[in-house]
Amino acid sequence: MLQIIPALIAFFTGLLAIPVVIKIIKKTNLLDEPGGRKIHKEAVPSMGGIGIVCAILGGLMVAFSYQQWLEVRFLMMGLGVMFLLGLRDDMVELSALQKLFGQLLAIAFVVVLGDIRISSFYGFLGVEELPIWMSYGLTVFTIIGLTNAFNLVDGLDGLAGTLSLISFLFLGGWFLSTGFVEFGVMSLVTAGGILSFMVYNWHPAKIFMGDTGSLTLGFMLSVFSVFFVNANGTLLADGHPLKFHAPITAGLALVLISCFDTLRVMVKRMKRGKSPMAADKSHVHHFLMRMGLRHDQVTCLLGGVKLSFLGLVVATSGFSDSVLLPFVLGTVVVLCLTLDAVTLRKVRKIAKNSPRILTLDSPNSFKDRQVENSKKVLEREIMQ
Structure with missing residues (x-):
């Protein structure tokens, strides 16, 4: 119960810090202008991630002892690098190569020095312990992919905040219940910071998190998901009530929306002969908006989908990845195809009746x- 106090401190710190951030950004005229692929109609302050990070630090300063800071020092270094990278990108747009270099530096702190990595497949496809080179390579690829996927889903008022809030609340409860106290406290404190930001980011948004927030939260969520998979897979007691026998699928459920939305749009772009990295309005939130849904309705719908899949993996925690992973992947593919078909019919109907x-x-x-x-x-x- 005491772990809730740092989360509340983070929440109230964010409530106080974010209006100050909004005021400073407006004075410096560092606004996110409308146009192009952007949905908003007016210039809105960005870099709300500054307020989120201030809230997180405020909560952790109260929660952690000196020894606990030492335990998470490499993770905090990586988060610091990612925060500065996002801040710089919001102020002066960086090239893809510059962002990749910065992300690799942040990952090096966590994976190489902090030793947070995917070390095993835990029997999936008959694979147990991974060779060290494969472990590092797969972890780096996973964190880069998930971080940037989360960055891409930040295109709607409240959406990125809602999806990450659900994940961090889930992770906070699981980590604390299984003895990973530092990660549990960090998850709940982050959830408190996100919740304070959503007060100002809910539609109509007064501020966006920008790359400062989306890269930092995406990186943190991807690292925590990797740690969750590894910690759950090596949980000593097989009879532990919170042990998932499908750790890979459970970890995937934490990042499901952003991960599959990114894969979906990349496939669609390649089918049209475009670069998979080209920018367009093919993301799932764009499709749902075309169906006539409002920002808050889209956010609640996708949040509900994420909660449903998390509920599914919890209810089927006794199944292995060999059974559960194909089922989840198949379900997501069916949902994506259904979304495309329903959206097309809806747009045709709107055009016909106009x-x-x-x-x-x-x-x-x-x-x-x-x-x-x-x-x-x-x-x-x-x-x-």
């Missing part, structure tokens, strides 16, 4: 043509 252009010389003819062309573009994007 007023058509009556005369080309009417006062609103130019505006009507713009609306008609927009509908055609939306439909063509979805069909592709």
Whole structure:
């Protein structure tokens, strides 16, 4: 119960810090301007991650002893590097190579010095302990992929905050219940910081987290997910009530939405002959918005989907990865295909029921043509 106090301190620290961040950003005119792939219509302060990190540090300063700080020092170094990388990218856009170098530096602190890595498949596909080179390589690839996937899902008011809040609350409860106190406290403190940010980020958002927040939280969540898989797989007592016999699937459920949304849009882009890294409006939240849902409705829907999959892996914790992982992957593929089909029908219905252009010389003819062309573009994007 005492672990809740640092989380509350983080929450109230964030409530006080974020309005100050908003005021400073507005004065310096470092605003996120609308246009392009962005959904918002007005300039909004970004870099809300500064407030989240201040909240996290405020909670941890109260929670951790000197010895506990030593236990997590390499993790904090990695988080510091990722925070500075995101902050710099928000102020002056960095190249892909520069961001990759910064991410590798942050990962080196955690994986090499902190020894947080995927060390085994725990019997999945008949594989147990991994060779050290494969362990490092797979962990680096996983953390980079999951961090950037979370960064991409931050495209809607409250969405990234909601998805990460669910994961950190789950991780906080699990870590504390299984004896990983430092990681449990950090998870709950992070949840408190995120919750304070969501007070100002819920639609209509007064501030965005920016890369400062999305890269930091994405990195933290990916590292904690890797640690969760490894800690759960090596949990000593097989009869422990909180042990997952499908640790890989359970870890995947923590990052499910961002991970599969990124894979989905990359596949769609390659099918159209585009680069998988090209920017477009093919993300799941874009599709749901086209169906007429509001920001808050999309956020609640995707949050509910994530909770459903977490509930599924908890209810089936006795099954192995060999059984549960194919089932979860298959279910997600079906959901993605269904989403594409339903969205296409919905957009076609909206286009069919909308007023058509009556005369080309009417006062609103130019505006009507713009609306008609927009509908055609939306439909063509979805069909592709």
